[in-house]
Amino acid sequence: xxxxxxxxxxxxxxxxxxxxxxTPAPVVDVSDWLELRTAGFTxxxxxxxxxxxxxxxxxxxxxxxxxKVTNTRIGHSHLPVRLFVVRDPEQAREFMPHFASGVxxxxxxxxxxxxxxxxxxxxxxxxxxxxLHEYAHYVLRGDRRTPLPRWYDEGLSxxxxxxxVRDDVILIGRxxxxxxxxxxxxxxxxxxELFGLEPGQRVDLGRYYATAWALVxxxxxxxxxxxxxxxxxxxLVRGEDWRxxxxxxxxxxxxxxxxxxxxxxxxxxxxxxxxxxxxxxKVAVPxxxxxxxxxxxxxAYQLGGLVRRIAEDSPDAPREIDRAxxxxxxxxxxxxxxxxxxAALAWTLAARGRFEExxxxxxxxxxxxxxDPDVALDVARVAALRARASGDPLAVSMARQRIERAIGLxxxxxxxxxxLARLLxxxxxxxAAIAAFERARELGGWSAxxxxxxxxxxxxxxxxxxAIALLRPVARDDHAGEVAExxxxxxxxxxxxxxxxxx
Amino acid sequence: xxxRTRTLIAGLVACLLPAACTTSKLHPxxxxxxxxxxxxxxxxxxLPLNALVALPPELDGAAGRVTSVIRAHLEAxxxxxxxxxxxxxxxxxxxxxDTGSQEGTAREGMRAYVEHLHGxxxxxxxxxxxxxxxxxEIRSMGKRARWDGVEREIRQSGHVNMDGSVYVQSGLRGKxxxxxxxxxAYRLDGTRxxxxxxxxxxxxxxxxxxxxxxxxxxxxxxxxxxxRLRRKRLRDMDALREGVAMAFTPWLDAPEPSLAESATP
Numbered sequence: 001x002x003x004x005x006x007x008x009x010x011x012x013x014x015x016x017x018x019x020x021x022x023t024p025a026p027v028v029d030v031s032d033w034l035e036l037r038t039a040g041f042t043x044x045x046x047x048x049x050x051x052x053x054x055x056x057x058x059x060x061x062x063x064x065x066x067x068k069v070t071n072t073r074i075g076h077s078h079l080p081v082r083l084f085v086v087r088d089p090e091q092a093r094e095f096m097p098h099f100a101s102g103v104x105x106x107x108x109x110x111x112x113x114x115x116x117x118x119x120x121x122x123x124x125x126x127x128x129x130x131x132l133h134e135y136a137h138y139v140l141r142g143d144r145r146t147p148l149p150r151w152y153d154e155g156l157s158x159x160x161x162x163x164x165v166r167d168d169v170i171l172i173g174r175x176x177x178x179x180x181x182x183x184x185x186x187x188x189x190x191x192x193e194l195f196g197l198e199p200g201q202r203v204d205l206g207r208y209y210a211t212a213w214a215l216v217x218x219x220x221x222x223x224x225x226x227x228x229x230x231x232x233x234x235x236l237v238r239g240e241d242w243r244x245x246x247x248x249x250x251x252x253x254x255x256x257x258x259x260x261x262x263x264x265x266x267x268x269x270x271x272x273x274x275x276x277x278x279x280x281x282k283v284a285v286p287x288x289x290x291x292x293x294x295x296x297x298x299x300a301y302q303l304g305g306l307v308r309r310i311a312e313d314s315p316d317a318p319r320e321i322d323r324a325x326x327x328x329x330x331x332x333x334x335x336x337x338x339x340x341x342x343a344a345l346a347w348t349l350a351a352r353g354r355f356e357e358x359x360x361x362x363x364x365x366x367x368x369x370x371x372d373p374d375v376a377l378d379v380a381r382v383a384a385l386r387a388r389a390s391g392d393p394l395a396v397s398m399a400r401q402r403i404e405r406a407i408g409l410x411x412x413x414x415x416x417x418x419x420l421a422r423l424l425x426x427x428x429x430x431x432a433a434i435a436a437f438e439r440a441r442e443l444g445g446w447s448a449x450x451x452x453x454x455x456x457x458x459x460x461x462x463x464x465x466x467a468i469a470l471l472r473p474v475a476r477d478d479h480a481g482e483v484a485e486x487x488x489x490x491x492x493x494x495x496x497x498x499x500x501x502x503x
Numbered sequence: 504x505x506x507r508t509r510t511l512i513a514g515l516v517a518c519l520l521p522a523a524c525t526t527s528k529l530h531p532x533x534x535x536x537x538x539x540x541x542x543x544x545x546x547x548x549x550l551p552l553n554a555l556v557a558l559p560p561e562l563d564g565a566a567g568r569v570t571s572v573i574r575a576h577l578e579a580x581x582x583x584x585x586x587x588x589x590x591x592x593x594x595x596x597x598x599x600x601d602t603g604s605q606e607g608t609a610r611e612g613m614r615a616y617v618e619h620l621h622g623x624x625x626x627x628x629x630x631x632x633x634x635x636x637x638x639x640e641i642r643s644m645g646k647r648a649r650w651d652g653v654e655r656e657i658r659q660s661g662h663v664n665m666d667g668s669v670y671v672q673s674g675l676r677g678k679x680x681x682x683x684x685x686x687x688a689y690r691l692d693g694t695r696x697x698x699x700x701x702x703x704x705x706x707x708x709x710x711x712x713x714x715x716x717x718x719x720x721x722x723x724x725x726x727x728x729x730x731r732l733r734r735k736r737l738r739d740m741d742a743l744r745e746g747v748a749m750a751f752t753p754w755l756d757a758p759e760p761s762l763a764e765s766a767t768p
Contacts, residue, residue: 177559273557
């Protein structure tokens with residue numbers, strides 16, 4: 001190559017690299033979205049209306065069946081449960097990890113799920129399956145303050161999600177052929193590995209899910225094994241070490257359970273069945289509502305809200321917050337008179353330390369004194385962030401007023417009580433902060449961030465037992481990322497015995 | 504699960520194994536020869552698909568189509584179809600399992616089961632159809648697959664050569680999963696008179712890709728493939744009709760449709 005050609009080639013290559021690096025994230029299509037609101041949950045999606053209605057009907061049936069066949073005692077959550085079904089897989093992945101086809105985010109403000117609704121033909125199986133799987137996570141979590149062990153959560157959700165309706169019969173616990181195919185190819189994961197998986201540890205996900213499903217399926221085929229497995233899960237939830245919890249719960253040894261699991265898998269792979277059924281007529285299911293069109297601006301706002309809630313516990317919060325801001329800005333471009341988007345946009349600025357811009361945005365839009373509870377909450381959150389950052393007594397006082405106004409408009413808002421708690425904590429009023437955090441916990445869903453913040457307050461007032469009890473499940477929460485690491489650091493500081501069980 | 508239930512399930516599962524069948528030139532089957540063109544055969548009790556063995560959940564959507572083709576085939580053979588619902592078959596199964604002798608054989612269990620259903624609605628022979636995965640032999644450089652009397656094209660995605668063949672280091676040969684219709688027919692005394700497989704269609708496509716393996720300081724490309732569930736499964740009605748006819752061969756061969764019939768949409 002001549003020097004000139006080499007130079008040209010390098011220039012071309014760097015242009016290509018620059019273009020590659022500069023490829024923007026796909027712009028989420030906010031047109032043609034629909035909403036189906038039921039008593040227990042809301043489905044948003046950009047699938048065809050019939051398809052979305054059919055999926056919602058399937059979910060209503062699933063909800064009724066799961067509540068009938070499991071020992072879950074909860075009613076519908078008082079918190080919002082929102083499921084976002086995104087047709088385009090690339091766009092859907094803006095709301096979930098790249099390897100997933102669906103995900104459930106339990107947050108302080110409720111439960112959000114995002115999933116791929118790839119195409120109409122797959123909706124009869126994969127989309128429906130993912131929808132049921134993610135919803136099962138929500139039902140299983142219920143009012144639980146601590147997450148279930150991951151293998152159990154995934155295995156049982158998968159077990160339930162293979163529910164099927166054939167003619168006049170509902171079948172539960174069916175053989176999951178795709179999981180059996182995984183097991184045929186790779187074999188089940190050793191149980192010690194399945195139970196002992198540490199948060200953040202790399203794992204072959206296909207094999208992990210298949211083994212978790214097969215184990216839960218196996219444990220559900222015998223009353224004794226089922227009883228023992230529930231005792232095991234209870235011990236794990238309390239934070240006991242898996243090995244000692246296993247020995248204290250199960251009659252068969254780990255090796256014997258592994259051998260019987262292998263037999264069970266072989267039986268299912270030969271076409272055997274161990275499912276059970278319910279008469280379709282015995283399950284009362286409300287009719288799926290008609291889909292209602294959602295304006296593009298409202299869709300952008302709702303999707304921004306989803307990203308913002310994900311950001312609450314995300315290890316990549318700054319990036320998520322910026323993405324949420326893009327969506328709120330989009331909502332405002334589409335509808336300049338969208339006060340909730342104005343206030344949410346201001347929050348994203350304040351959350352990144354851009355307090356002046358946030359205040360200006362609120363002042364210009366004139367939403368500061370809005371009577372809308374969502375707007376009032378965001379206005380309060382902006383003020384609280386600013387006050388905590390500056391420590392200025394006047395700002396603190398102003399923030400306190402804003403928060404109290406938000407609580408006045410929505411007395412059961414967990415986020416408003418959490419904001420109050422954080423403000424009180426920042427001003428050294430630890431006992432009052434604990435009371436406000438506890439109120440937020442009582443009202444809200446699971447938030448690893450809230451648990452850690454509350455634990456920190458307990459540590460400050462000498463309540464290490466309370467703190468350790470809060471931190472242990474977070475440290476073991478596979479989805480909590482950096483918050484889990486933070487929980488572990490606090491546990492170490494508190495001198496918690498890593499092997500011991502319940503406190 | 505009682506011992507009797509286990510015996511029954513073991514018997515049923517055993518009958519699904521290809522080793523239990525005669526392998527004809529076209530497809531594997533076993534037939535009591537006296538049953539061919541049996542003039543006493545008027546009514547066939549038809550169980551829902553996979554009444555007693557697991558139906559792969561991803562094939563749920565196809566159950567109605569396959570059942571309608573089976574019914575059409577039986578009716579074309581001049582046989583009256585006596586259908587049973589899934590709840591009837593499940594409830595009969597539970598009752599037979601609960602009340603039978605603990606030491607009964609699979610045949611005794613099946614006789615009790617057939618008799619029980621016969622008490623609900625009369626028939627001459629009880630037919631248990633099931634959709635099952637079978638191994639298909641990959642042929643023609645990875646372009647086609649053959650199993651249970653039929654041959655189908657393998658759908659491909661990813662990197663495919665100009666001539667449609669594929670090159671992967673591990674080689675696309677051997678076997679792939681394919682769906683067949685299994686038929687088992689029982690007389691009132693529990694004797695199995697017919698046991699057969701007919702290939703329906705492929706429900707997976709092969710997806711090719713490249714992975715890079717790190718060896719010391721170098722990365723080497725390696726072609727790989729995986730079986731991916733197709734979005735449209737068991738939708739080709741001609742393929743279903745051919746497979747269903749194959750599964751009934753040689754027990755109940757439907758007469759060839761006349762030109763006028765075959766032209767009907």
